[in-house]
Amino acid sequence: MDRAGPNDIAFFSDKRYKNYLASTQAGAVILTGNDTEFYGGNALITDNPHLRFAEMAELLISSVTTHRVGIHPTAIVEQNANISKTAKIGEYVVIEEGAYIGDHVTIGSGCHIEQNAVIGDRTKIYSNVVVRYGCEIGSNCIIHPGVVIGSDGFGYAKDGAKWIKVPQLGRVLIGNEVEIGANTVIDRGALYDTIIGNGVKLDNLIQVAHNVEIGDDTAIAGCVGIAGSAKIGKRCAIGGQAGILGHLEITDDVQIAAASLVMNSIKKSGMYSANLKADDYDSWKKNAARFYHLDEMARRLKQLEKTVKQFINKG
Amino acid sequence: MDRAGPNDIAFFSDKRYKNYLASTQAGAVILTGNDTEFYGGNALITDNPHLRFAEMAELLISSVTTHRVGIHPTAIVEQNANISKTAKIGEYVVIEEGAYIGDHVTIGSGCHIEQNAVIGDRTKIYSNVVVRYGCEIGSNCIIHPGVVIGSDGFGYAKDGAKWIKVPQLGRVLIGNEVEIGANTVIDRGALYDTIIGNGVKLDNLIQVAHNVEIGDDTAIAGCVGIAGSAKIGKRCAIGGQAGILGHLEITDDVQIAAASLVMNSIKKSGMYSANLKADDYDSWKKNAARFYHLDEMARRLKQLEKTVKQFINKG
Amino acid sequence: MDRAGPNDIAFFSDKRYKNYLASTQAGAVILTGNDTEFYGGNALITDNPHLRFAEMAELLISSVTTHRVGIHPTAIVEQNANISKTAKIGEYVVIEEGAYIGDHVTIGSGCHIEQNAVIGDRTKIYSNVVVRYGCEIGSNCIIHPGVVIGSDGFGYAKDGAKWIKVPQLGRVLIGNEVEIGANTVIDRGALYDTIIGNGVKLDNLIQVAHNVEIGDDTAIAGCVGIAGSAKIGKRCAIGGQAGILGHLEITDDVQIAAASLVMNSIKKSGMYSANLKADDYDSWKKNAARFYHLDEMARRLKQLEKTVKQFINKG
Known part of the structure; x- marks a missing residue:
């Protein structure tokens, strides 16, 4: 509002x-x-201004950005690949046999x-993305540059x-309306599939290992x-640089x-944390050094409580 | 077993x-x-079922996935690059002068x-990988999409x-049977070389800085x-999102x-940790707040012990 | 010195x-x-040997590495792209309309x-980098392979x-003498721009979210x-794997x-920390378990102090 004309x-x-x-x-x-x-000025009245702004901006931006139309002559499309006539395939793209590219899909250089x-209808894939064999992406997805989908699990x-090496025989199955940030990696499953639900939003530089399942409408921040x-429920929100160990389950609506x-x-749904905030180094150093004696401190406290109690009772 | 036919x-x-x-x-x-x-059914009896499964799956999968054969016409190979006749070079690959590509190597688009x-014999490099000048990869390695090898150290x-900027004059030298996960980066050495031993397995999105040395058969998880x-020994196993500071040495067989x-x-070999597990936010918040007073708590405990001892002795 | 001839x-x-x-x-x-x-040997005397070494090595290395000259015939340059005659554009590069490529710029395959x-004068961009629409990079920058600049913010x-999705309408504006490590991602701003100051050095695999501002000469290590x-000041140094939450401000000269x-x-300028060092697992486990009872310990300590004080006073 302060910069708008x-x-x-x-x-x-x-x-605020x-x-x-x-x-x-x-x-x-x-x-x-x-x-x-x-x-007192011109107002557009709504229950959800941020959402209406998003929709309006989407309308405006879609008329500004231009896209290549059709299959670029430098794209290599193998026989038996099935590409919709309304798809836009960019420069130096390689599409192998048996691949399916839906209507109005955009694939970057x-x-x-x-x-x-x-690749489902209306999905937009930016430049230098790799989708390995047999993986499936739903419709209306956005895949940012440098993403790798379907690399081998570890x-x-x-x-x-x-x-x-144990051959990784599963696939990656991605739902609809999913967005995947730049240079994020999603590994294929080992025996079965890695599964990303509908409406999932992944930020940049995220690692999704083999056979992970992420529920619908879960959002995960960078790194x-x-x-x-690991199996993550629906409508979860996971903060940046968080880590999720393997073979565990997180229920729905967890932050x-x-x-x-x-x-x-x-x-149980709700918010969980394990982070400590940065402190000035001298203070941090003193407190952190004590951490390595916490067990001893706890024992001494217990002993002292006992000593005092005995003495008072005796007294 | 539950889904097999x-x-x-x-x-x-x-x-279990x-x-x-x-x-x-x-x-x-x-x-x-x-x-x-x-x-009571048909059994294949072995001491190590997981290993035998891995070997058998490898045999089966190698007959399923197909690879481009020969040098694709769109690949640009400079003069004086030495490429084995049995190598398979993909679409839009660039191979500069003096590069050596061994027998049965596969290089993706x-x-x-x-x-x-x-690039040593039988090594398989997937799409959009960059191997910078002078770096060497051994035989039987697997390099996943988006990997960068030999970028400048920081x-x-x-x-x-x-x-x-201090020019980074070393190389990256990678042994045999090494696997490197998608979008992982290994920087070249500053004066000498960054060295990755035989049989090392690196997961996705790992950062290996200049002049790091990783010993044979060490496995490192994502992020x-x-x-x-930093110098890491042989047969180590490093969990996801761990960090290793610079200019230190980790001996063999460390987890x-x-x-x-x-x-x-x-x-000393063995397991090491510095992680705290996520707790429900209200509990976490209360305990974490106390962390910043640990030094004071330790001093008060010591003082109280002294006070009680003096009082009891006096009593 | 020990290996030089x-x-x-x-x-x-x-x-040392x-x-x-x-x-x-x-x-x-x-x-x-x-x-x-x-x-007693041949000496080059200076106040800053590391700096002089860097300069000398730069002179020597620039005569060793070769670069493609001119626009490679496989590069696709759209009409109305403005490319300096002294720029070197690599294989399979795509440059869209309206892009400006300055003098002596190098763009990798x-x-x-x-x-x-x-892209400002003398900036060097390595292979497989994506610079999205409208983003600006200053002069004398170095962008390592796999970097993504201007992907949508989250x-x-x-x-x-x-x-x-809220459309991301801002740009990324990068100053002069900036270096960006391999596979690092810098998102475009939401409404306004993401801004990277002059002389900023970013290591590999860093995530810079939308509307971040980084001040001149700040260096940030990997991951x-x-x-x-988040707004980070000038001349800061940020260690590897650190995290900076959003919508906060870090002043100048912070480590x-x-x-x-x-x-x-x-x-306030100075050094800040929140890290704990890895300990042998048995010790760590015992101490970490106590962390989840810190609040209770603090309360018991306070109660015990009170009990002792009352008893002594009474005595």
Whole structure:
């Protein structure tokens, strides 16, 4: 609102910025009916200003960005790949046999879509993305540059000290309306599939290991690592740099704070944390040093309680 | 075992799934001699069912996945690059002068192999991998999509407040039977080389800084960061999101728990940890707040012990 | 110094290696005037040996590495892209309309420079980098392979349980002399721009979210995650795997220790930490278990102090 001019539309959804309402130069403001008392200009009244702004911006931006149309002559499409006539395939893309590319799909330059992969209608894939063989992406998804889908899971059998690769035979199955951030990696399953539900939003540089399952409408922020066979419920929100250990289950509607490590299954909805906030180094150093004597401190406290109690009782 | 049909082979190596043995529809089961008492069907008996399964699956999968044969016409191979006639070079690959590509090597689409790089026999490199100049990869390695090998280390000299780049003159030398996960990065050495031993397994999105050395048969899970000149021993296992500070040494046969930070050299084999498990937010908040007073608590406890001792002695 | 021969130049800047000075076979050593007493060979005397070494190595390396000259015939350059005649554009590069590529710029194979992006003079971009539409990179920058600049920020409005994408309308603006490590991602701003100052150095696999601002000459090590709208000052140094929460401000000249989470604004220069060092597992386990009872311990300690005080006073 503070930078908008007469040709801009602003939105108001955070009470902290209330005083901008009086002074904004915006041509119109999206706001709730309750907030109209603070504002005398052109108003678009709605229950959810942030959502209406998102929809409006989507309309405007889709008329600004241009896309290549059709199959670029440098794209290599193997026989028996099934590509919709309305799809837009970019420069230097490779699409292998048996792949299916749905209606109005966009695939950016330098992508590699391997054999029998499926890309659903209206899904948009940006540059240099790799979708390995047999993996399936639903419709209306957005896959940002550098994403790798369907790379091998990290699975080995031990032969003495040597690690022997266990072939990763599953796929990655991704639902509809999923967004995947730049350079994120989703491994294929070992025996069965890695599964990403509908409406899941993954930020950048996330690691999703083999056989992970992520429930519908869960959002995961950047740099999160999810170990093999972890099962995350629906509508969860996982903060940046959090870690989820393998072979555990997180129920629906769980929030995990940033940089927190989930080491056990979570059976009850709600918020969980394991993070400590940075302190000035001298203070931190003193307190952290004590951490390594916590068990001893606890024992001494217990002993002292006992000593005092005995002495008082005796006294 | 629970999903296998008469045309499938299953394996049994985890006692927890013992009751599936009686009911499995699998055509055959790989298991140990000790476990045959629970199972009356076709059995493949071995000491290490998981390993035998891995080997068998490898045989089967290698007949399923197809690979481009020869040098694809769109690949650009500079003069004086030495490419084996049995290598398979994919679409839009660039191979610079002096590079050596061994027998039966596979290089996926969009890779860039810079000058004088060496790729050993039977190594498989997936799409969009960059191997920078002079770096060497051994034989029988697997490099997943988006990996970068030989990017510059993060090295600067200070000139007042400015950081002046220190040219990174070393290489990355990778042994045999190494697997490197998608979007992992291994920086070249500053003066000498970054060294990855034989049989090392690196998961996705790992950062290996300049002059790191990783010993044979060490396995490192996703999102780990290893700072410059750290030296990691043989047969170590490092959990996901762990961090290793620079210029320290970890001996052989060390296990590091997930999300743990190694801040000092480790001279004794065994398991090490620095992680805290996520707790429900209200509990976590209360305990974490006390952490910042641990030093004061320790001093008060000591003082109280002294006071009580003096009083009792006096009494 | 220990490995240099008569045709090598060594440098001496760390007193711990003083005894190498007497025995080095180097043809010459760069060192300070104060250190000449320990060394009788050919000397290059300077106040800052590491810096002089960096400059000298830069001179030598620039004559070793070769670069493609001109626009490679496989590069696709759209109409109305403005490319300097002295730029070097690599194989299979795509440059969209309206993009500006400055003098002596190098762009590696497989890069995609989208419409209206700007690449300043002498900037070097390695292979498979994506610079999305409208983003601007200054002069003398170095962008390592796999970097993504200008991907969408992670922004959604809630519509019941669903996340509705908020279009990301800002750009990424990067100053001069910036270096960005392999596979690092910098998201475009939501409404305004993400801003990276002059002389900033980013290591590999870093996540920079939408609307982050990073001040001049700040250096950030690998695997750091910076959440949306965080503002980091000038000349800061941020250790590997550190996390910075969103919508906070870090002043100039702040150092953050590795793997530490910044959860509040930092208004005073200096060093901050939140990391715990790995301990042997048995010790760690015992102490970590007590962490979850810290609040109870603190209450018991306080109660005991009170009990003792009352008893002594009564006595």
